[in-house]
Each structure stands twice: as C-alpha cells, then as structure tokens.
Amino acid sequence: MIRITGVSHRIGSAAILHDIDLTLPRGKLIALIGPNGAGKSTLLRLVARLEPLQQGRIEVDGLDLAATPTERLALAMAVMGQQTHIASRLRVAELVGFGRWPHHRGRPGAADRAAVEAALEAFGLAPLRHRFLDEISGGQAQRAHLAMTFAQGTDWLLLDEPLNNLDMAHSRALMARLADLVRGSGRSVVTVVHEVNYAAAWADHVVAMKNGRVVAQGPAEAVLTEPVLSALYDTPVEVARHDDRPLVLHHHWHDQLGTPFPEAPDAARPTVH
C-alpha cells in the first residue's frame, strides 16, 4: 500500500496540501478526483518524487521515499506525469524501450525486448513503432508514454491525467486496460481524472480532494454521490445509475448558462466530510 502521513506542501507562500493522511490500498484502480487546484497532481508528484517532500512521510509498499534509492523505487512504481514533451528525436519503440531502464540499466536483454513488444501491442502502437514522436498525433504520443509506463512492469502505476489528448474510444480503452491490469495481474493504479464518469465506470476506490485536503474517500459508490460531488465542484450534479454503477450527469444543466466559473480555491472555505 501507499501510506501518506502528515504531508503538507507549499509553493512559495501558497499552501497546496494541508496535513494529508491517506492510505491507498494495493490491487485497486484508484481515482483521484477534485476541482482544479485541489492538490491532486501535487500529491501524485510528491509520491512520484518529482517534488521534494517538505513535511510528512510517504511509504510505497513499506519503502520510505526519503530513505530509499531512486533506482529501487523505479522498480516499485512507474509514473506518467502531465508534461510529456521530449526534446530528443525518438522513435515510438525507443521511447517505450526506456520503460525497461530500471531493469537493465542500459543493457537490454530478451525479456526487456519482449516487454516492449507487449506494451507496443497493448496500446496499438506496433504499426507506429518506427515513427518519430514528432510525426504522430498528440493522442498517439500520449499512448506511447503510457506504453512506456506499462513496460516498466511495476506493481504501482501513477498516472497524472492520462486521458489528456485521448479521444473517447481510446479513453475508454485505456480505462479498461487499467482495470484489466488491476483485476488480472493484481497491480495497483492511481490515476488523476477530471471526467468523473471514468472514475464512476472503472475505479474501485475514489479519493476526492478539494483545497489541498482529502474530503472523501472510499468505494466509488460511497464517494460519487450528489451531495459530495455538488459540494466538491460547487456545481449542481445529478447521479443516476447505469450498468449497476454511478453515472454522473452534469453536462445537461442548461439553466446554468451564464454562471461564472467557480471561485478560486479558498482554504478557509468549509469542506465536505
């Protein structure tokens, strides 16, 4: 499991996270949801060690992030951040191949090549394997980065808004693949999603954040309710049922035309619990 204890984080004078205590269970597809500025990506970046831990403690399967060599952590969790631009002129297969670096440290073997092939196939990238990244679409590049993350073969996958740039079909296919990975091989996935219906349809566990705090967490059924979501996003939300799972309806509120954007995060505002 990932155990986050007493984690607070500031950027300059702005407090981004406030004393977060959170346990993310193994073998689940976990969705982090919440409005812009809730601190979801910051929390994920702290676990991914892309930001220095200012306060608190984070453990991944018992490995203390502050005390474990980064090479060891790379064998425990793979990360796909929001910034996927790469200055090097790489082919798709080369990028995916980098996912095996923690295993071979520069000398790939047969198992590494097989893992890369499997990742290329899994993401429908085999026909694009020799194309340069600057010759493919944003969505295809996103899939290439995801394939690299998969090729890393870690127990934990941390994905920050992996559905960016993906069309409807590829978004659904990705969520289905993540669910397969969790249910088929017992791996654990933590993903930030903005469209809550992807969390509703696929997530086993949902963590809702607002203003740098965890305001609700638990099974999707328990978190994706009208009171929680309406308060979370400061907007009216209706939750229906589809395929025995929650279906969040919010696009059709036409009477909200002209409504100003929700206010910027305010730490003093009361939160839902």
Place this chain on the structure above:
Amino acid sequence: MDRPALRLIAALLGLLGAASLVWMFQGLGGGNRAFILQLRGTKLAGLVVVGAATGIATVLFQTAAANRVLTPSIMGFDALYVLLQTGLVAALGVAGFAALPAAPTFLAEVAAMSLLAAGLFGTLLGQGARDIPRMILTGVILGVMFRALSGFLARVMDPNAFATVQAASIASFGSLDAALLPAAGAIAGLCTGAALWMAPRLDLLALGREVAIPLGLRFDRVMLATLGLVGMLVAVSTALVGPVAFFGLLVAGLAHGLAPSARHAVLLPAAGLIGAAILVVGQTLFERLMGQTATLSVVVEFAGGLFFLFLLLKGRVR
C-alpha cells in the same frame, strides 16, 4: 551500436583519416621532412582535440538544456576567456603577458573556466533551481558582465596592450600552441571517456526531469556531472584556439541530422568526429589550396550562424 550507427562512425573515421593523410603529406616537398611532419602532426592533433571537444561539449550541453539551438558559449565561457586574457595583459603588460609560461597559464585558464561551470550550476542546483531557462539566463547575464569588465579594462590600457588583447581573444585555428597540446589532449580524452561511459544515463537525461526521475535516474547528479564535463571541454577548446560561438552548433546539428538515433553512444562519437573532420578539412583547404587568403574561423562561424538561422526559421527551437 546497430549497423547504421556503425556505418556512420566508420564513414566519419574514414573521412577524418583521409583528411588527416592529405593534411600530413600533401605538398611535402623535399626539404626537412621530419621537421615538417612534426609541425603538421602537432597542428593536426590540435585541430582534432579542438574539433572533438567542441562537438562533444555542445551535444552534452544541448542534452542538459533540452534545447538544440543553445551552445555553451551562451553560458559566458567565451566572455570569461576574453576577460582572462584582458585581465592578464592589463595586470602584466604586453611583455609580461608574452613571458607567461604556456602550460601553467593554460591549466589556470582551464581551471578558471571549469570553476565557472561548477560554481554557477552547482550553486543553482544546490538551491533547488531546476529550471534550465533560469540557468541560461544567469549565464547570459554573466556573459554580459564579463564583456563589460573586459570593455572597461580595454578602455584603460594602452593601444599596444589592446592590440595584444585583440590578438588573443579572436579565434584562430592556425596558431595552436604545441606546449599546451599534451595537457589539452589528456583533459579532452578523459572528458570524452567519461561522457561515453555516461551515455546511457545521458539518453535518460535527455528525456527531461519528469520522465527520467521515475525511471530511476539521479537527475541532479547526472546533470551536474554533464555540465562539469561541458565546462572542461569548452575550456580546453577555448584556451587552445579562442572563442567560437557557432562552430559547436554546426557540429551538433550535423551529428543530430546524420545519426540514425538520438542515443549518446552514437551522437557523442559522431559529433567528435564531425568536429575534427570539419576543422582538418577546412584548415587543409584554407592553408594549402587557398594560401591563407581567408580565415577558417570566420567561415566556420559564418556557416554556423547560417545554420542557427536555419534552425530558427525551421522552428526547430525547443
């Protein structure tokens, strides 16, 4: 290394070898052959060291900066070199400057310019500043400061001393000091070996911080080591022939264009060989065929400048 990469390296080695043979034996005549060959051999070694050091340093710097248009000179190395020369002439006078022992002066210059890299980048990284644009801006500001100091010193020195400064601070591939070569070659060789050893990590570094850290790269440490190597290689090149702004850009651009992949195990030797080959071929043309009627450094800089504009116009600035 795969077959296309091996073919490229073999072709570049062949080109450099052929150019070196022409340089050594063309128009040898019937005079004191041993003396002429020694003279030519020394100069050839100097050209190879400078070309390889500049090419490798630029590829390394572009990897660290994640930008294919920048060169180390933008970090103020050439300006520091000019300031060092100006300061020495101002402090010692023309006679004193001319009397300085070559090798110790060279080592001092290498040390000073390497310290700039370590000090500048070490301080910035130590403070947690991970953004390359800020480092580059700091380098540009330092460059402006060094140039302003050089300008101030040049204004207060006598015309003869100023002429000496001018001669020492303009790039010249034709006047290499043989006494410097062993030390320069050793430093460049060690740095090249270290860069090749780091090649797989450099591939990861080139992916950027967001991708490289989750893959297990000790990003800041590799970045610092890379920039330290850049500092030493540029110091070697600049101290031997003077400041060259765009030559490295031309070499790195050709290396990226010709190499079949972005792997540093290919890019680094390719850049080193291309840099050396351009200088040997160019110097042969200018010295033997054109009878010194033009200066290689000017032409190389002109070609590099054109390439810089080409990159800008093609939108390859990243």
